[in-house]
Amino acid sequence: MTTDFWTEGEPVVDKAAPDGPVETRWERRKFNAKLVNPANRRKLTVIIVGTGLAGGSAAATLAEAGYQVKSYCYQDSPRRAHSIAAQGGINAAKNYRNDGDSVYRLFYDTVKGGDFRARESNVYRLAQVSVNIIDQCVAQGVPFAREYGGLLDNRSFGGTQVSRTFYARGQTGQQLLLGAYQALERQIGLGNVEMNARHEMLELIIVDGKARGIVVRDMVTGEISTEFADAVVLASGGYGNVFFLSTNAKGCNVTASWRAHRKGALFANPCYTQIHPTCIPESGSHQSKLTLMSESLRNDGRVWVPKAQKDTRRAADIPEDERDYYLERIYPSFGNLVPRDIASRAAKNVCDEGRGVGPGGLGVYLDFADAINRLGRKAVEAKYGNLFEMYERITGEDPYETPMRIYPAVHYTMGGLWVDYDLQSTIPGLFVVGEANFSDHGANRLGASALMQGLADGYFVLPNTISNYLAAGPFPKVTASDAPVVEARKQVEDRIEKFLSINGDRTVDSFHRELGQIMWEYCGMERSEEGLTKAIGLIRALKEEFWTRVKVPGKGEELNQNLEKAGRVADFIELGELMCIDALHRRESCGGHFRAESQTPDGEALRHDDEFSYAAAWEYFGADGRPTLHKEDLNFEYVHPSTRSYK
Amino acid sequence: MDIKVRVWRQSGPSAGGKMVTYDVKGISPDASFLEMIDVLNETLILNGDDPIAFDHDCREGICGACSMVINGVAHGPEKATTTCQLHMRKFSDGDVIDVEPWRAAAFPVIKDLVVDRSAFDKIIQAGGYITVPTGTAPDAHATPVPKKDADAAFEAATCIGCGACVAACPNGSSMLFTAAKITHLGLMPQGQPERDSRVIDMLQAQDDAGFGGCTNAGECTTVCPKGIPLSLIGRLNSDYRKAITKR
Numbered sequence: 028m029t030t031d032f033w034t035e036g037e038p039v040v041d042k043a044a045p046d047g048p049v050e051t052r053w054e055r056r057k058f059n060a061k062l063v064n065p066a067n068r069r070k071l072t073v074i075i076v077g078t079g080l081a082g083g084s085a086a087a088t089l090a091e092a093g094y095q096v097k098s099y100c101y102q103d104s105p106r107r108a109h110s111i112a113a114q115g116g117i118n119a120a121k122n123y124r125n126d127g128d129s130v131y132r133l134f135y136d137t138v139k140g141g142d143f144r145a146r147e148s149n150v151y152r153l154a155q156v157s158v159n160i161i162d163q164c165v166a167q168g169v170p171f172a173r174e175y176g177g178l179l180d181n182r183s184f185g186g187t188q189v190s191r192t193f194y195a196r197g198q199t200g201q202q203l204l205l206g207a208y209q210a211l212e213r214q215i216g217l218g219n220v221e222m223n224a225r226h227e228m229l230e231l232i233i234v235d236g237k238a239r240g241i242v243v244r245d246m247v248t249g250e251i252s253t254e255f256a257d258a259v260v261l262a263s264g265g266y267g268n269v270f271f272l273s274t275n276a277k278g279c280n281v282t283a284s285w286r287a288h289r290k291g292a293l294f295a296n297p298c299y300t301q302i303h304p305t306c307i308p309e310s311g312s313h314q315s316k317l318t319l320m321s322e323s324l325r326n327d328g329r330v331w332v333p334k335a336q337k338d339t340r341r342a343a344d345i346p347e348d349e350r351d352y353y354l355e356r357i358y359p360s361f362g363n364l365v366p367r368d369i370a371s372r373a374a375k376n377v378c379d380e381g382r383g384v385g386p387g388g389l390g391v392y393l394d395f396a397d398a399i400n401r402l403g404r405k406a407v408e409a410k411y412g413n414l415f416e417m418y419e420r421i422t423g424e425d426p427y428e429t430p431m432r433i434y435p436a437v438h439y440t441m442g443g444l445w446v447d448y449d450l451q452s453t454i455p456g457l458f459v460v461g462e463a464n465f466s467d468h469g470a471n472r473l474g475a476s477a478l479m480q481g482l483a484d485g486y487f488v489l490p491n492t493i494s495n496y497l498a499a500g501p502f503p504k505v506t507a508s509d510a511p512v513v514e515a516r517k518q519v520e521d522r523i524e525k526f527l528s529i530n531g532d533r534t535v536d537s538f539h540r541e542l543g544q545i546m547w548e549y550c551g552m553e554r555s556e557e558g559l560t561k562a563i564g565l566i567r568a569l570k571e572e573f574w575t576r577v578k579v580p581g582k583g584e585e586l587n588q589n590l591e592k593a594g595r596v597a598d599f600i601e602l603g604e605l606m607c608i609d610a611l612h613r614r615e616s617c618g619g620h621f622r623a624e625s626q627t628p629d630g631e632a633l634r635h636d637d638e639f640s641y642a643a644a645w646e647y648f649g650a651d652g653r654p655t656l657h658k659e660d661l662n663f664e665y666v667h668p669s670t671r672s673y674k
Numbered sequence: 675m676d677i678k679v680r681v682w683r684q685s686g687p688s689a690g691g692k693m694v695t696y697d698v699k700g701i702s703p704d705a706s707f708l709e710m711i712d713v714l715n716e717t718l719i720l721n722g723d724d725p726i727a728f729d730h731d732c733r734e735g736i737c738g739a740c741s742m743v744i745n746g747v748a749h750g751p752e753k754a755t756t757t758c759q760l761h762m763r764k765f766s767d768g769d770v771i772d773v774e775p776w777r778a779a780a781f782p783v784i785k786d787l788v789v790d791r792s793a794f795d796k797i798i799q800a801g802g803y804i805t806v807p808t809g810t811a812p813d814a815h816a817t818p819v820p821k822k823d824a825d826a827a828f829e830a831a832t833c834i835g836c837g838a839c840v841a842a843c844p845n846g847s848s849m850l851f852t853a854a855k856i857t858h859l860g861l862m863p864q865g866q867p868e869r870d871s872r873v874i875d876m877l878q879a880q881d882d883a884g885f886g887g888c889t890n891a892g893e894c895t896t897v898c899p900k901g902i903p904l905s906l907i908g909r910l911n912s913d914y915r916k917a918i919t920k921r
Binding site: 084087088091102103104105106107109111112121123159161162163164165166167168170171172173174175176177178179195196198201202205208209210212213215216222224247274276277278310311313314315316318319416417420421423486487490532534536537578580581585586588589 | 701702704705706708709710712713716720722723725730731732734736737738739754755759761763790791795798802803804805807808809811813815817819820824825827828831832834835858859862
């Protein structure tokens with residue numbers, strides 16, 4: 028199908044996918060993968076971009092295995108990657124609670140939670156290795172929450188009916204990342220990893236059709252250098268900052284992925300973004316980011332709004348029978364623990380009805396009064412103390428006394444570079460792990476599954492699959508004077524020069540904010556053909572304006588934070604257009620993506636499996652300005668597509 | 675709110691620096707301190723001035739990137755709070771606020787408020803880990819850990835590596851940072867085999883990196899955004915004494 032906005036090309040096929048019973052696919056893939064003997068590993072170099080859970084664990088593991096690893100991160104230390112901010116927990120099918128959990132159930136929940144838009148083989152593998160992750164982390168000394176008997180504690184999380192989430196108070200991401208970081212630092216100390224902090228990848232180098240290196244900028248001196256390897260791994264995270272306001276760290280960006288996309292890597296399901304239901308609402312035009320309150324709060328907090336519209340009474344003054352605990356009312360069997368997409372959209376709906384609370388009516392209450400009565404303040408404090416403190420610091424309100432106000436915000440992106448079962452992109456030698464790939468979450472990710480996927484990819488999957496590729500190496504030596512290297516370097520230098528020479532009258536942030544508003548309005552929780560078409564026009568105009576009016580102060584050869592931002596925002600603008608095109612082409616509601624034209628009579632999401640049961644992998648905008656769609660058909664042999672019902 | 679900020683401006687590692695005063699008008703009390711600097715920077719850029727460089731990332735108090743000495747106090751006036759979590763409602767209309775970088779021999783200034791904290795990574799490299807190659811771990815329940823130990827280890831492990839402790843210390847010492855890691859790993863049964871070598875090697879690394887010695891001034895714990903207590907330094911010293919006598 029060809030339209031004004033895209034053309035359709037050949038389907039994309041996952042050639043690495045094993046067949047046979049799902050339970051043994053990973054075992055067989057590992058057995059059939061070529062190995063590299065230990066003596067040869069030190070002749071092979073791997074570049075890894077990003078040091079979060081996926082990149083940090085991959086770098087440590089590959090270095091341990093004997094490969095030469097070069098690691099890059101934009102932060103001043105690998106310990107600061109944004110995985111650090113994940114709060115709630117990490118899932119694993121340990122069944123330590125004896126509540127009927129199993130690898131199969133975690134697999135089932137994840138495929139269903141992803142609204143039948145993920146690959147069964149990948150998800151099954153994820154569930155299988157989940158148990159090894161917990162073992163690994165405990166051995167590293169990660170201080171998970173424990174019970175009085177000394178064994179690990181678990182909690183339940185949205186979208187599931189078992190307790191399989193391991194946690195370290197509200198700082199699980201921090202503790203897991205520090206585990207990976209410490210393993211990485213050990214390898215750095217041993218000389219097995221060359222660590223390059225405050226370095227940003229600005230281009231991918233492809234030689235003879237293979238990913239062979241990257242062009243990086245030293246963010247302190249501004250020096251541009253070319254770095255070579257036998258394989259390149261992107262672990263550069265998600266692209267939620269395309270919305271300007273998101274729960275991502277300020278530095279999170281799509282540039283590494285987008286540069287690879289421009290060089291030929293397909294970008295899959297870009298419109299699949301997750302809107303997290305429990306974030307602290309915006310307080311004004313100065314707002315630079317949004318802060319998430321862990322979803323685990325929904326275990327004990329009850330979500331409600333006043334029954335009446337425009338009710339401006341204080342929460343405490345609204346009597347019980349004038350409150351609408353709408354999640355418990357609409358979804359009696361899951362109640363406050365419905366999956367994220369459902370909780371987010373329900374919050375938007377009640378606010379659209381004029382029943383929202385707080386400034387601008389963009390908020391709903393998350394109330395702990397019942398939990399405090401039932402469990403006591405001390406127990407609530409032990410579970411959520413740091414989250415309550417964080418809330419109070421930001422809003423100036425005490426959640427032990429007044430219910431929290433929450434509102435949905437962009438939190439995670441399920442889309443990303445297309446990868447096969449081996450986590451290899453469509454460019455040979457370019458592997459993508461963690462949130463940066465389009466991964467295992469389909470159209471919606473369940474809570475506590477991001478940490479699981481990041482560590483699964485980094486510790487257990489990539490180290491087993493990349494050997495199959497590296498076994499053919501070492502590849503012919505690449506030098507700085509090779510034509511593709513010279514060209515890639517020149518692209519970076521020309522672009523920097525262009526940013527610095529425009530000298531317009533608008534700041535980079537002003538463009539970023541405007542892009543974010545367009546994306547939130549038209550490509551956020553609810554999308555329509557009319558809105559998306561309008562958004563594409565607005566983004567194209569914004570792009571033109573950016574390249575003529577942006578003002579980037581300073582020079583290239585110094586620490587220049589606005590120059591860094593300019594490159595990231597330029598890439599976000601292009602990505603934003605692709606996201607809208609992807610959202611436009613998918614004329615169905617699924618997962619976190621609600622399409623206004625596709626709903627049931629009672630306003631629930633309506634999926635169209637007959638037409639859209641595929642991953643949409645996009646090729647970069649061609650000469651005619653249109654991206655090409657390559658479909659990967661999804662087959663469900665085990666978990667048969669059904670309408671998700673949490674009622 | 676209308677305020678003035680006096681900010682340390684330094685164009686590069688070897689350049690001299692000075693405090694420069696800026697007016698910030700009409701800032702919302704709900705803005706964070708960093709958002710106030712964002713707003714100021716937007717004005718500076720449009721006026722053709724060089725915006726203020728500062729480290730920041732997660733802006734939710736956990737990554738440890740932000741690092742400003744505000745009115746002489748690392749991370750500013752609010753207890754147990756990082757700069758990014760400090761809000762303008764803690765200040766008053768008309769205030770003049772001083773903003774400086776971390777100042778310590780081991781944390782050289784790169785530009786304006788940005789410093790080089792890679793010395794912290796060097797300390798971790800020296801022993802701030804448990805050696806466990808991927809895939810070799812026994813079942814997670816093989817070794818129970820008493821809840822009180824696990825909880826105490828967690829408290830120590832909440833250190834975000836921001837370096838406020840060093841910035842506040844009159845000696846520029848990193849003892850609280852090192853002690854937090856020694857305590858975290860030393861409380862876990864998994865951390866026992868390397869306990870002695872860890873403390874010796876990490877202390878050597880912090881000396882090599884140019885951090886000063888500890889004189890129990892206690893400034894570190896006062897500014898620590900995670901409230902890491904001074905008692906952990908006592909624990910470190912105890913571990914060190916035991917380790918060194920076994921040698």
